[in-house]
Structures are given as C-alpha cells and as structure tokens.
Amino acid sequence: MPRTTAQNEALRTATRETVQTAAIRVFARDGFTAASIRTIAAEAGLSVGSIYRHYATKHELFDEFLVQATTGLAAAAARLEGPGSPIDLVREFTTAYLADLAADDGAAEFSEVVSQGFSTDTPAGTRARLLAPHRTLWQAFSAVVRRGQEAGQLADGDPDTMTVCYFATLSGLTTLRLALGHDVNLPSAELVLRMLTAATPTATLTAGSDDD
C-alpha cells in the first residue's frame, strides 16, 4: 500500500487550498475571463493538469469561490442579527471590514472578485448567485439601522437607501484599496459611519444656497 488514505486526503486538500488562493488572486487582478488557467497554475506553482485534477472546469473553480462568498455573507448577516445595540453592531461591522481591507491577507482580493462578479456578471449567473446572500445581508443591516433610528442612535432617512449607500462606500473603498495599494488613505470607521450617525446638518449650513 503506497500512501495512506489520510495522507492522500491531506495532500489533496492542501493543494486545493493552494489552487483556490492562487485563483482568487488572479481573478481579482485580471477578472474571470482574462484569468487563464495557465496563469493560475503558474501563480499556484503547479502544472495545468494539476488544476484539472482538483477542479473539473474553470467555472467549478469559480464556483467554490462563490460558495465561500455566500457563506461569508451569511455569517456577516447572522452577526448583525445577533445581540448588541444598533450603534455597536454597525460600528463593529465597519471596523472589522476596514481592518480586513487594511490587512494584507486576501480579504481585499476576495471582496474584489465579489465586486467584479456583481458588475460584469461573468461567468453568467454569478450576479444572481451573489445577489441572494447580499440581499440577506442588506436586509439585516437595514433592520439594524431601523432599530438604531428608533433608539435615537442613528440619523433619520430611509433605512434601505442608507444601507445601499453604506455598502456602496465599502465596495468602492475595496476597489480603490486594491488598485492603489497602500497609497490610499483608508478612512476611519467613524468617517464611513457619518452617513448613518450624522445629526442632520443645521439649516444655517445650507442657507442661501437653495437657489438652483
């Protein structure tokens, strides 16, 4: 008997992880279509054939990423539905996201692939598959915002619209961070949270400019 089953299992999962990490990096850099299997193989330090031993197609490689993304989004939604005051929940959520972005692990790349899948819907159907868990997350966040408003902790405004605007900011920051690297000044959580916590600016700030 050559290798034990357990050893083969460990080898397989280790290589799968190597491939997955390399794939996400290349997907984030080049986009799904421009990312070639040969490039991913080179990034992983493996041959083309090895990729196909672990993933039947390029789409299946992307599918595993989609599963991870769905799981992560569901976990984030669950945390928002957990205990805690609204202001603490949104601050903790924002701080954690920005910390991931600032760190040099693959979190930013991961988010970037999600963002690309959303915008280009490549491969076909990606957008729909990402939309479902995103809606769950958005609804959870929106509910927290509503609770925060009722508690007087958060600013007025339609919770759904505020949620969209908030997540648009996080998404945009992710893209900028990945494109510009350390040159970009990541904002503090407090700055991002202003759109949720801001007291409505006093009328005197805008007086005299409503003549359009």
Next chain:
Amino acid sequence: MPRTTAQNEALRTATRETVQTAAIRVFARDGFTAASIRTIAAEAGLSVGSIYRHYATKHELFDEFLVQATTGLAAAAARLEGPGSPIDLVREFTTAYLADLAADDGAAEFSEVVSQGFSTDTPAGTRARLLAPHRTLWQAFSAVVRRGQEAGQLADGDPDTMTVCYFATLSGLTTLRLALGHDVNLPSAELVLRMLTAATPTATLTAGSDDD
C-alpha cells in the same frame, strides 16, 4: 466622383459614434477582455470588418474611450476649481453625478468602464492612464473640502481621506446601479454629503460602547 467628401466624413463620424457607443455598452457589461469584437459588431449592427475600418485594433477602440474619460474628468476638476462656495460646489457636483446615474443614457455604463479599468488594469496601462486625471479631480475636490472646513461649512477630518471616501461611495453606487438597475434606491445628494457635512455626532451617541 461618387460621394462628396463632406458626405463621406459625415458617414464616417456617424459610424464611429455608433461603434463607440456599442463598444462602451459591451465593455461595461462584459469587461474589456470578455468583450469580443464580434459582440461589439453585433451590438452596433455592423460587421466585424467595419469595426476595423474605423479602429485599427480593439485597444485603439478602448483608447478613444480613455481619451473621453480623461477629458470628462478634467472638465469636472475644472468646474470644482471654478467659482462658488465650497458647500455649493460639492452639492452641485454630487447632484449632477447622481442625476447622470439615475438617467438612462450611457453615463452609468461610462463610469462602470472607468471603474473596471481601475480595478483590473485591463488592458495593461489603463490604470495608470486613468490615475492621472483622477488625481487631479481628487486634489481639486480635496481643496474644496479644505476651503469648506475653513469656512465652517464642512465637517472636520483629513480632506484627502474624506475625498477618497466620497468618491468610493460614488463608484460603488455606480456599480450597484448598473448591476441592479432600477431596483436600487439611489440616495439623495444630502445623504451622500453627510460624510462631508455631518456635524460630529455628540459624545452621548457613542457613550457606553467604547469598551472593546
């Protein structure tokens, strides 16, 4: 002599515009690499060969888009450097951007291609070519923010960081708008502007939650 020179000229520019519009739409939908010349030709209602009569390569087709983007960004920066109070300038800028996003002309698609070029740097060199006019725009915006702070019209904070956060929001909203269409609730200018105008939330809002 068959057609007059003027007629040929008109035909040429008309077709060029048709091709350019179709190309931007396909670029926005599929990304530069996945957008094939055959798809662009079909979208424009022309043959493959006709595309190549007007643009030597796919890259040149994209280049014309880059020139347009650079011009537009420079124009936006110039407007910010023009007359007007800081609060009016940023509000006008935001309102105009959101109006373009809400309209069904190609403005959102245009911005989306810019965003993709930024994030994937495809074709190679696109990011650098977009970065220059963006920096100009960001610097102009940052200067307005600083003036607004000095005039007591805008909230405190590092102007550069606030600018990055602001444009990240606009970029993220563009992606969401194009991905979800009319389902997305576009925020009001006032909501986006909160991160710039918000009075710092009073300490009572955060009291008792700083125990992490």
Next chain:
DNA sequence: CCTGATAGAATGAACATTCGTTCATTCAAC
C-alpha cells in the same frame, strides 16, 4: 537499512474552439 512494487498525484504536449485581425470582394451613392 535497503529495494522494488504500487496507488495516486503531478505533468505538459496535443486538441477543438474562440479570439483579434486581415483582405479580397461586394455594395451603395453619385
């Protein structure tokens, strides 16, 4: 300790397809 047999992982040349691109030909307007 060595050695050879073996199961399964790793390899990369080869294939069909699709891509960007070309160009001989056709079409349309004067």
Next chain:
DNA sequence: GTTGAATGAACGAATGTTCATTCTATCAGG
C-alpha cells in the same frame, strides 16, 4: 463607372480542456 464604405471567410495565436505519461511517497520482504 468610380470611389470609398461594408462585408465575412480565413489565419495565426491563445484559450479551456484532455489524457498518456512520469514522479513520489509509502511499505512489504529481504
């Protein structure tokens, strides 16, 4: 009839994918 725009079949390069082959780590038998 002439000029230039429009066409689409065809070509080389690159892509995703396959599979016959090689490598590698293990352990029974000496």
